Amino acid sequence: MTRTNRRNPLTNARRKGRVAAAVALAVASAALLAACSSAQASTPTTAPAATLRLGFFDNITHGPALVGLQSGTLQSALGKTKLSAQIFNAGPAEIEALTAGAIDAAYIGPSPAINSYIKSHGESLKIVAGATNGGASLVVAPGITSAADLKGKTLASPQLGNTQDVALRFWLKSKGYQTQVSGSGDVTINPTENAQTLALFKTGKLDGAWLPEPWASRLVVDAGAKVLVDEASLWPKKTFPTTVLVVSKQFLVAHPQTVAALVKGNADAITWLNTHKPEAAELLNEKLKADTGKTLSTAVIDRALSKVTFSNDPVASAYPTLVSHAVAVGTGKAGSIKGLLDLSALNTLRAKSGLSAISTGGE
The missing domain is CATH 3.40.190.10 (Periplasmic binding protein-like II)
Incomplete structure (x- = not known):
């Protein structure tokens, strides 16, 4: 004889109610968490750095x-x-x-x-x-008195693509000289660390350099260089x-x-x-x-x-x-x-x- 497991209608209704309530609570909680997560994502942490x-x-x-x-x-x-x-x-x-x-x-x-x-x-x-x-200048050996004297000479800049390097290359271009990022051209440009530039200039291995201060002044005061171009002269209001x-x-x-x-x-x-x-x-x-x-x-x-x-x-x-x-x-x-x-x-x-x-x- 087969037994049928029949639940009390009231018990079934209560059970369904509890399940529905639980589902509703879960949905609400998920929505709240999603909202909080979204708010956190749209508001980045901007605390002071350690x-x-x-x-x-x-x-x-x-x-x-x-x-x-x-x-x-x-x-x-x-x-x-x-x-x-x-x-x-x-x-x-x-x-x-x-x-x-x-x-x-x-x-x-x-x-x-x-x-x-x-x-x-x-x-x-x-x-x-x-x-x-x-505070940047092209300083050169005393025998160089004009741009025309630079053909075939070797100059330095702090590093390829740095601010003084670009200034030097563009100024030379404006005077009709061709230079290459490889260093070759009508005027050779050797990107060189500033302290080494001073040493090389003193030994005659460099004819000049476009440098920021105090290195331009060091070549002038300590090594007898002369200013060929004060970069301020090339800009509006010298600024x-x-x-x-x-x-x-x-x-x-x-x-x-x-x-x-x-x-x-x-x-x-x-x-x-x-x-x-x-x-x-x-x-x-x-x-x-x-x-x-x-x-x-x-x-x-x-x-x-x-x-x-x-x-x-x-x-x-x-x-x-x-x-x-x-x-x-x-x-x-x-x-x-x-x-x-x-x-x-x-x-x-x-x-x-x-x-x-x-x-x-x-x-």
Whole structure:
């Protein structure tokens, strides 16, 4: 005899009700979790960074970095974010480190920054402030008195594609000379580390170099070189950017507060340099000695400081020209620089002090 398992209708109704309620609760919970997940995804974490890794050069054209590091101004502005600094010789190598994620921010010449931005279609970095304008020259052996004397000569620049390298190649092109990125041409250009350039010039193995300060002054004061071209003479109002402050785009998105703090530290260092000129040489030399074990002579550092202007303004109007120069000499490629400058943190800081905004040049 077969037994039929019949449930009480009321029990079945209650059971169905409990199941429906459980399903409804599960659906509601899933929806809530999805909503929270979506909100979290659309609102990235922007906490201050634990560490900021900064690149710079031991050059007078990187004065805000040197003073900011030696005096503790940059670390003070960053607060609990630990500042870690690394020395470079020229911009292209520094860009490689930034692109590889080895550093987060850098004091650098504008040409490598522009080149990186164009190559990455705007994804690699942002210029967030200026640092130094002016302070680069073509210095040559005393026997060279004009561009016509340079044919067949050997000149140096800090590194292929760096800001001074582009300036040298374009100026030579404007004088009718052909140069190649391989180094050959009517004038040979050997990208050379600055300290080695000084040594080679002293022994007569180089006829000159296009250099930033203090290296141009070192060749003039310490090695008897003469200035053939002061780069300031080639620019409107004799103003051109030599050093800017950049941050990786990824770091800026993740840690805008830290970038704003870095911009403030840079501004504080610039203010100190411009209001403490008698003490500036001493503090700069302290940093150079800490890094290299050597200081600059009074004659060299005073001359170098007379050639530069420390400023938050990155001179945005110069950037289209810098792009065209790099393209013309084969060290850069054409492309848009729209969005290259993000001066929002800088201009917010300036507004708090009652200062006018610095233009991004409509780039």
